[in-house]
Amino acid sequence: xxxxxxxxxxxxxxxxxxxxxxxxxxxxxxxxxxxxxxxxxxxxxxxxxxxxxxxxxxxxxxxxxxxxxxxxxxxxxxxxxxxxxxxxxxxxxxxxxxxxxxxxxxxxxxxxxxxxxxxxxxxxxxxxxxxxxxxxxxxxxxxxxxxxxxxxxxxxxxxxxxxxxxxxxxxxxxxxxxxxxxxxxxxxxxxxxxxxxxxxxxxxxxxxxxxxxxxxxxxxxxxxxxxxxxxxxxxxxxxxxxxxxxxxxxxxxxxxxxxxxxxxxxxxxxxxxxxxxxxxxxxxxxxxxxxxxxxxxxxxxxxxxxxxxxxxxxxxxxxxxxxxxxxxxxxxxxxxxxxxxxxxxxxxxxxxxxxxxxx
Amino acid sequence: xxxxxxxxxxxxxxxxxxxxxxxxxxxxxxxxxxxxxxxxxxxxxxxxxxxxxxxxxxxxxxxxxxxxxxxxxxxxxxxxxxxxxxxxxxxxxxxxxxxxxxxxxxxxxxxxxxxxxxxxxxxxxxxxxxxxxxxxxxxxxxxxxxxxxxxxxxxxxxxxxxxxxxxxxxxxxxxxxxxxxxxxxxxxxxxxxxxxxxxxxxxxxxxxxxxxxxxxxxxxxxxxxxxxxxxxxxxxxxxxxxxxxxxxxxxxxxxxxxxxxxxxxxxxxxxxxxxxxxxxxxxxxxxxxxxxxxxxxxxxxxxxxxxxxxxxxxxxxxxxxxxxxxxxxxxxxxxxxxxxxxxxxxxxxxxxxxxxxxx
Numbered sequence: 001x002x003x004x005x006x007x008x009x010x011x012x013x014x015x016x017x018x019x020x021x022x023x024x025x026x027x028x029x030x031x032x033x034x035x036x037x038x039x040x041x042x043x044x045x046x047x048x049x050x051x052x053x054x055x056x057x058x059x060x061x062x063x064x065x066x067x068x069x070x071x072x073x074x075x076x077x078x079x080x081x082x083x084x085x086x087x088x089x090x091x092x093x094x095x096x097x098x099x100x101x102x103x104x105x106x107x108x109x110x111x112x113x114x115x116x117x118x119x120x121x122x123x124x125x126x127x128x129x130x131x132x133x134x135x136x137x138x139x140x141x142x143x144x145x146x147x148x149x150x151x152x153x154x155x156x157x158x159x160x161x162x163x164x165x166x167x168x169x170x171x172x173x174x175x176x177x178x179x180x181x182x183x184x185x186x187x188x189x190x191x192x193x194x195x196x197x198x199x200x201x202x203x204x205x206x207x208x209x210x211x212x213x214x215x216x217x218x219x220x221x222x223x224x225x226x227x228x229x230x231x232x233x234x235x236x237x238x239x240x241x242x243x244x245x246x247x248x249x250x251x252x253x254x255x256x257x258x259x260x261x262x263x264x265x266x267x268x269x270x271x272x273x274x275x276x277x278x279x280x281x282x283x284x285x286x287x288x289x290x291x292x293x294x295x296x297x298x299x300x301x302x303x304x305x306x307x308x309x310x311x312x313x314x315x316x317x318x319x320x321x322x323x324x325x326x327x328x329x330x331x332x333x334x335x336x337x338x339x340x341x342x343x344x345x346x347x348x349x350x351x352x353x354x355x356x357x358x359x
Numbered sequence: 360x361x362x363x364x365x366x367x368x369x370x371x372x373x374x375x376x377x378x379x380x381x382x383x384x385x386x387x388x389x390x391x392x393x394x395x396x397x398x399x400x401x402x403x404x405x406x407x408x409x410x411x412x413x414x415x416x417x418x419x420x421x422x423x424x425x426x427x428x429x430x431x432x433x434x435x436x437x438x439x440x441x442x443x444x445x446x447x448x449x450x451x452x453x454x455x456x457x458x459x460x461x462x463x464x465x466x467x468x469x470x471x472x473x474x475x476x477x478x479x480x481x482x483x484x485x486x487x488x489x490x491x492x493x494x495x496x497x498x499x500x501x502x503x504x505x506x507x508x509x510x511x512x513x514x515x516x517x518x519x520x521x522x523x524x525x526x527x528x529x530x531x532x533x534x535x536x537x538x539x540x541x542x543x544x545x546x547x548x549x550x551x552x553x554x555x556x557x558x559x560x561x562x563x564x565x566x567x568x569x570x571x572x573x574x575x576x577x578x579x580x581x582x583x584x585x586x587x588x589x590x591x592x593x594x595x596x597x598x599x600x601x602x603x604x605x606x607x608x609x610x611x612x613x614x615x616x617x618x619x620x621x622x623x624x625x626x627x628x629x630x631x632x633x634x635x636x637x638x639x640x641x642x643x644x645x646x647x648x649x650x651x652x653x654x655x656x657x658x659x660x661x662x663x664x665x666x667x668x669x670x671x672x673x674x675x676x677x678x679x680x681x682x683x684x685x686x687x688x689x690x691x692x693x694x695x696x697x698x699x700x701x702x703x704x705x706x707x708x709x710x711x712x713x714x715x716x717x718x
Contacts, residue, residue: 155683155684157516157628159518159613159626161520161576161615161617172545176542176545179538179541179542179573180542180543182538182542183535183538183539183541183542184539186531186535188620189619189620189621189665189668190620190621190668190669191668191669192665192666192667192668192669192670193665193666194665195665196665196666210659210661211661211663211665211666212663212665214538215618215619215620215664215665216619216663216664216665217520217617217619217624217663217664218663219624219626219661219662219663219676219677219691220656220661220677224656224657227637227679227680227682228637228654228656228677228678228679229679229682230656233679237682237683249683250683250684251682251683252628252679252681252682252683252684252687252689254518254626254628254677254689254691256520256624256626256691258520258576258617258618259574259617259618260548260574260575260576261547261548261549261574262548262549265576265578265615267518267578267613267615267626269516269611269613269628278586278587295587297579297583297587297589298583300569302569302570302578302579303578304570304571304575304576304577304578305574305575305576306548306551306552306553306554306555306570306571306574306575307551307552307555307570308551309548309549309550309551310549310550310551311551317578318578318579318587318613319587320586320587320588320611321586322611323586323588323596323610323611324514324596324608324609324610324611325514325609325611328611330611330613332578332613332615
């Protein structure tokens with residue numbers, strides 16, 4: 001699979017028509033162009049659609065083994081079971097698979113990569129597959145990676161404020177549909193169940209979320225696992241450990257959906273092995289790649305999802321030294337869950353592989 | 360100030376026309392009626408208004424020393440500086456003042472009371488003043504008080520999801536005004552600053568919140584204090600210590616406003632001196648007064664603000680044993696910030712005093 005340095009590698013984007021796929025096409029069009037052919041792939045239902053990437057129209061092809069012929073890197077943004085079946089097929093056809101599903105993330109033979117944090121891990125891929133982390137975990141990895149490198153992270157207590165687009169386009173549509181229902185009636189929101197009743201009456205009970213999201217927050221994301229934990233909460237724990245290379249990292253996460261369109265936010269309480277000050281932490285974060293510090297509350301400067309969405313960097317602020325916990329920093333982090341949390345990080349991993357193949 | 364058992368005490372409600380005041384009139388009308396006369400008091404601007412309480416019309420009187428003549432208990436829900444001036448005047452006129460401002464909460468001569476947790480403290484009031492806790496702190500006190508009584512709380516890491524009505528009626532109005540702006544334009548929410556721009560263009564920049572609240576979360580509540588902490592975050596720490604009687608309780612809080620009308624939610628990571636299990640904790644919470652357990656994720660049962668608002672109990676769920684922290688429970692708590700978080704707890708404290716006066 002060695003490549004000559006003068007041929008640009010071929011990329012396949014599997015799941016090109018989804019919420020993350022759409023953002024991916026924009027990202028591929030904006031970034032330095034390392035790709036030769038870009039092949040767009042989706043389910044048979046979407047085959048034949050024409051999408052624009054790098055200023056050119058590309059016809060979407062149906063997922064089939066032969067679409068991977070001659071492909072060097074295949075990105076997957078599809079459900080777990082589709083990745084589980086098709087990423088190995090892409091590998092059999094000679095591609096490196098970069099997968100954004102949960103299918104392979106905890107497989108010890110599959111690296112889980114955030115390029116700024118553990119980019120070198122991408123080279124060691126016994127199965128030919130590299131996993132892209134869960135969007136909630138990814139939101140804080142660039143910032144925590146920079147802090148861990150110097151002060152050695154030991155504990156994380158995290159509460160999330162996750163956007164509707166984490167549930168894909170149906171999540172975004174449902175949020176706006178619900179906002180339209182509640183915006184017109186100011187008497188809603190005063191009695192338990194009124195919002196749920198009004199929303200169900202107009203939109204039906206079928207929703208990507210297990211409770212109304214408008215005028216509400218929903219402390220459930222993902223599926224129920226042992227001990228009352230959700231899959232999302234366990235991903236934050238297990239993926240943080242794997243990416244940062246801290247098998248014994250102590251983590252508790254509570255994952256909560258909020259009525260925000262796109263960009264996840266996290267309240268992070270991070271404890272380190274060594275003494276850390278706000279000033280030193282701020283300097284380390286300012287020097288970190290892909291991190292932007294907005295931390296001047298007196299001047300009205302702090303991170304919010306509505307002020308972060310659409311951008312590449314993780315935005316970090318509200319840096320505080322914990323008053324009662326040694327070596328501990330409290331902070332607030334916002335990151336676009338469709339960009340760094342998904343498409344951007346996948347594109348960055350794919351570019352690492354492209355650089356390796358053409359080196 | 361001793362009362363004969365056959366005369367019902369006189370109550371003054373100062374701040375009767377505010378957001379909390381309105382809820383208070385409803386609560387006074389619903390609860391067992393321990394009061395003789397109920398006098399409604401507000402600023403000169405609101406004097407002369409007629410409000411309904413216990414099914415009767417009552418004319419609002421302007422705040423002045425003589426309105427406290429013959430008053431046994433005076434509740435205050437007014438800004439800190441108004442309480443600081445007027446609660447002592449009420450006391451001089453013979454009343455016990457129950458104050459919901461921040462003016463006296465940390466005064467060592469003023470008890471800070473949650474009746475279910477430290478009701479006995481209300482009897483020891485050298486200044487004649489009893490303080491009602493901050494609404495964010497109050498949201499979790501009934502639940503944590505019940506757990507502390509058995510397992511002895513040592514550490515709290517808290518992230519809040521605070522409702523617009525914590526900023527009073529202007530906060531609620533602003534939230535709905537903003538929701539009307541964003542509900543009509545689904546292109547908003549995709550680029551940084553678009554929501555802020557649209558909202559400012561239609562509503563002006565003058566808001567009770569330092570950033571848009573619609574389609575956003577705002578990690579700022581209260582004012583800026585030392586070390587980058589907000590007043591709200593320090594209240595959670597200092598008031599929890601005082602109410603629970605644990606001067607050395609270790610607390611980190613991050614306080615975040617969310618686009619919910621009423622009911623604060625908290626993600627709580629609570630560590631105890633003794634081993635605690637989810638089963639035992641659930642049983643203790645189910646037995647606790649003013650706590651309702653909604654904790655069966657498999658059946659879709661969990662706390663949300665939209666499912667809690669308008670009710671009296673604190674709703675607790677998402678109980679999980681921390682996987683990596685000994686003696687630690689993660690949980691999610693919702694409480695109506697205008698009821699238990701303000702008016703209801705104030706009414707309960709006033710009733711304790713009434714019972715004492717008529718005993």
